[in-house]
Structure formats: C-alpha cells, structure tokens
Amino acid sequence: MNNKISRWRIFSTDWNALTFYQRFESSVAFALTFLVMLVVSVALFRLFVDVIGGLVFDALNPLDHEIFQQVFGEIMTLLIALEFNHTLQYVVTREQSVIQTKVVLLIALLALARKFIVLDLGKTSADILLALAAVTLVLGVTYWLIRERDDRLVETNSSKSGNQIPR
Numbered sequence: 001m002n003n004k005i006s007r008w009r010i011f012s013t014d015w016n017a018l019t020f021y022q023r024f025e026s027s028v029a030f031a032l033t034f035l036v037m038l039v040v041s042v043a044l045f046r047l048f049v050d051v052i053g054g055l056v057f058d059a060l061n062p063l064d065h066e067i068f069q070q071v072f073g074e075i076m077t078l079l080i081a082l083e084f085n086h087t088l089q090y091v092v093t094r095e096q097s098v099i100q101t102k103v104v105l106l107i108a109l110l111a112l113a114r115k116f117i118v119l120d121l122g123k124t125s126a127d128i129l130l131a132l133a134a135v136t137l138v139l140g141v142t143y144w145l146i147r148e149r150d151d152r153l154v155e156t157n158s159s160k161s162g163n164q165i166p167r
Contacts, residue, residue, distance in 0.1 A: 029088045073117055073118035105146070109140065
C-alpha cells in the first residue's frame with residue numbers, strides 16, 4: 001500500500017514536467033482505469049448475487065457442466081478485466097509510457113483460456129477448434145520469442161556491467 005502511495009506522490013510531483021501529450025495519455029489511461037473499475041465492480045456484484053442466490057434457492061447446480069462453464073467463464077472475464085486494468089495503471093503512473101506487448105499477449109492468452117473453458121465441444125466444429133488452437137500456438141510462440149529476446153537483453157546488459165543474474 002505504501003508503495004502505491006509513494007508512486008502516486010511521485011506521479012503528482014512529476015505532472016508539471018510532463019508534456020501535453022504525456023498528460024493526455026495519462027488522463028485517458030486514468031479514465032479507462034476508472035471505467036474498467038466500474039465495470040468490474042458491477043460484474044463482480046452481479047456474479048456474487050447470481051451465484052449466492054442460485055445456490056441458496058437451489059436454482060444453481062455447480063455440478064452441472066454448463067453452469068460450471070458459465071460461472072468460471074464469468075470469473076475468467078473478471079480476471080481478464082482486472083489484468084487489463086492493472087496494465088493501464090502502469091500508464092497512468094508513468095511507470096511505462098506504453099502498454100507492453102508481452103502483457104497484451106498474456107491477456108489474449110487469458111481470453112483464449114476463458115474461451116476454452118466455456119467452449120461446448122459438442123456444438124463446436126473442428127475448424128473452429130483448429131483455428132483456436134492455431135491462435136493459441138501463435139500467441140504462445142510470440143510470447144516466448146519476446147520473452148527470450150528480453151532475457152537475452154538482460155543477460156547482455158548484466159554481463160557488460162559485470163553483474164550476473166542467476167537463473
């Protein structure tokens with residue numbers, strides 16, 4: 001908590017040093033963060049009410065496969081929104097000037113994981129499954145390549161400075 005407070009203090013102190021566009025970018029990211037926060041709050045409340053109400057009134061059978069998929073699909077949607085919001089906070093506090101590609105790839109992989117959770121294999125054609133598998137493979141390989149490149153850059157920089165990072 002203290003870390004977040006200190007980041008906001010640094011951000012407010014540095015606001016005057018920012019260019020017009022940097023201020024604009026931070027303001028847009030802050031507005032998006034606030035909107036996503038509202039959406040997540042409402043979705044969490046509705047999920048909570050639906051699940052608790054369904055369990056109490058015996059209208060929700062958690063052992064029913066379709067209900068299970070629906071509930072966990074909604075939970076995954078909330079997790080994706082939270083991760084997206086977390087990413088936006090980096091832009092608001094100017095820790096990163098742009099959203100990082102690795103994070104976007106991870107969010108896309110989360111979205112695909114959600115899709116696989118809610119997917120009804122009995123109603124899904126083979127070409128759709130093949131397409132989803134191909135997209136998952138491409139995103140995974142792309143993430144791996146970017147991570148490998150970043151790891152090599154860190155190793156190169158640490159060897160130049162004489163510091164070795166343990167693996």
